[in-house]
Amino acid sequence: MAGTLATTGLLLGAYLLAPRDPGAAATLHVRGKAPPDGSLPGRVAPDAAAGGAAGVHERPMSSYTTRFTPGEPRVRNIELAARILDGHVVDPGRTFSFNDVVGPRTKSRGYVPAPAIMGSRLVKDVGGGICQVSTTLFNAVFRAGLDIRNSRAHTMYMPEYPEGREAAVAYPGLDFTWRNDTGHPVRIEVGYTAASLTVSLYGERRYEVRSKASERYGIKPYGTGVGRGRKCVPMAGRKGFKIDVWRTLLDDGRKVRREKFHTEYRPQPKVECL
Secondary structure (H helix, E strand, O other), X not given: XXXXXXXOOHHHHOXXXXXXXXXXXXXXXXXXXXXXXXXXXXXXXXXXXXXXXXXXXOEEEEEEEEEOOOOOOHHHHHHHHHHHHOOOEEOOOOEXXXXXXXXXXXHHHOOOEEEEEEOOEEEEEEOOOOHHHHHHHHHHHHHHOOEEEEOOEOOOOOOOOOOOOOOOOEOOOEOOEEEOOOOOOEEEEEEEOOOEEEEEEEEOOOOEEEEEEOOOEXXXXXXXXXXXXXXXXXXXXXXXXXXXXXXXXXXXXXXEEEEEEEEEEOOEEEEEEO
């Protein structure tokens, strides 16, 4: 919609959610180039002989990597959350809560202002960009066949994330949760470089996972507008669309269940900041 779009008051609509129906021993982080073997930089293996839960049933379950532009303000927020999340162990039968583990994103804890999705706009907010951590974790959990309990997509599509497979978070209300239904501990390992974030899960897989996605449909055009104030973020404009993702869990080749994730992305207006 053409005209002046004031950023004042957008915080009241923070993370208005795109509808989605989900259906039925630490790491030393070193900024720099990843090793040629694909392992995470600075990985330190846990001591299985120590007797801790993380040392038992240590098999790779899944891994997922997302990328970002080096030097952006949100990189600081991504690194802070990644360090907190790294090494966390989810015991059998327990439900993981992103907000409970990572905690509040405040200036006093080192988080800085960075672009964040709020409704149909991008504005600068403390802790902006942390959803890259929750979304990278979501995709590792998705691939591992773990029980996704609560997840919501952003209102707008961002090319850093796979279409229809993301988890927006906002402390304390909007959370990403999943349950460890494998019968064995699951350890989360997080590593990052100057331009990428990788989340790997270790434990015992229960299911084989197959997935597919629909084509985009319900395409909606975007409008234009002008933003004012220090929280305004320029936007290039993207069309809105709907997409469906299915995840099928199999046990020894036999289908256990099939889940549908339906996401509706709003158009992203083209915004000029004055």
